[in-house]
Amino acid sequence: MASDPLLRITGLNLSYGSSHVLHDVTLDVDARPLGILGRNGMGKTSLCNAILGLAPHFSGSIRLGGIELTGLTPERRARLGIGYVPQGRRIFRSLSVEEHLAIMAQKDGDWNVERVYETFPRLKERRRNLGDRLSGGEQQMLAIARALLLNPRLLVLDEPTEGLAPAIVSDVVALVRQVAREGIAVLMVEQNLHAALSAVEDVAIMVGGQIVERMPARALAEDTATQKRHLALELA
Numbered sequence: 001m002a003s004d005p006l007l008r009i010t011g012l013n014l015s016y017g018s019s020h021v022l023h024d025v026t027l028d029v030d031a032r033p034l035g036i037l038g039r040n041g042m043g044k045t046s047l048c049n050a051i052l053g054l055a056p057h058f059s060g061s062i063r064l065g066g067i068e069l070t071g072l073t074p075e076r077r078a079r080l081g082i083g084y085v086p087q088g089r090r091i092f093r094s095l096s097v098e099e100h101l102a103i104m105a106q107k108d109g110d111w112n113v114e115r116v117y118e119t120f121p122r123l124k125e126r127r128r129n130l131g132d133r134l135s136g137g138e139q140q141m142l143a144i145a146r147a148l149l150l151n152p153r154l155l156v157l158d159e160p161t162e163g164l165a166p167a168i169v170s171d172v173v174a175l176v177r178q179v180a181r182e183g184i185a186v187l188m189v190e191q192n193l194h195a196a197l198s199a200v201e202d203v204a205i206m207v208g209g210q211i212v213e214r215m216p217a218r219a220l221a222e223d224t225a226t227q228k229r230h231l232a233l234e235l236a
């Protein structure tokens, strides 16, 4: 019998009070990095929140490596192997780079502070700088590094290229690809179509809280009709 994918979401429904936001979402994430695309307000962050345990869902199942996550706290889910890079980065203004990293550093695993500094030399140079003294790109690298220090099995990134200069967007894309090559499953929410198509292998499109299409990133790159219909944007 084929084994379960690392992340399996089945029949997920989520609401905020009387507002029903996710409708029967079913999605697998495994070795092929997956991008979630969609216009504003379509439910992408809500999907991340459901996976992370930051929003209660009222029906459906989310399993990681066969373990049901429903009812588990965000901390427990993190310990089971979900790393999270939140939208807006959420760096602490008054903590230094090294303090951010020290909070997350684990005793074991491939990712430790030394490796973070090798991978992100800029963070090493800026290690004594406080969060609010970092550029947007440096904050994003720190947010990703912080998540990697958990040595996750699954990395969830919510719009990691938002507001970044094109050169830094390329760095983020390269890093996501590297992470995926190392065997960490990737679920990346994006509004930047170019970045998503460069970073991931498969894409799922969300409209009105539902997954309406799933296809290889390469296929979407050539499918301008789908881009226009669901994303209202085109490749330049």
Ligand SMILES: Nc1ncnc2c1ncn2[C@@H]1O[C@H](COP(=O)(O)OP(=O)(O)OP(=O)(O)O)[C@@H](O)[C@H]1O
Pocket: 016, 019, 021, 038, 039, 040, 041, 042, 043, 044, 045, 046, 047
């Ligand atoms: N805490 C909340 N309480 C009530 N409604 C919410 C809450 N968070 C999100 N929503 C609503 O749920 C819907 C989906 O929002 P969500 O943030 O998940 O979409 P999104 O695709 O991530 O959009 P964006 O790209 O703007 O972040 C929207 O209509 C939004 O207004």
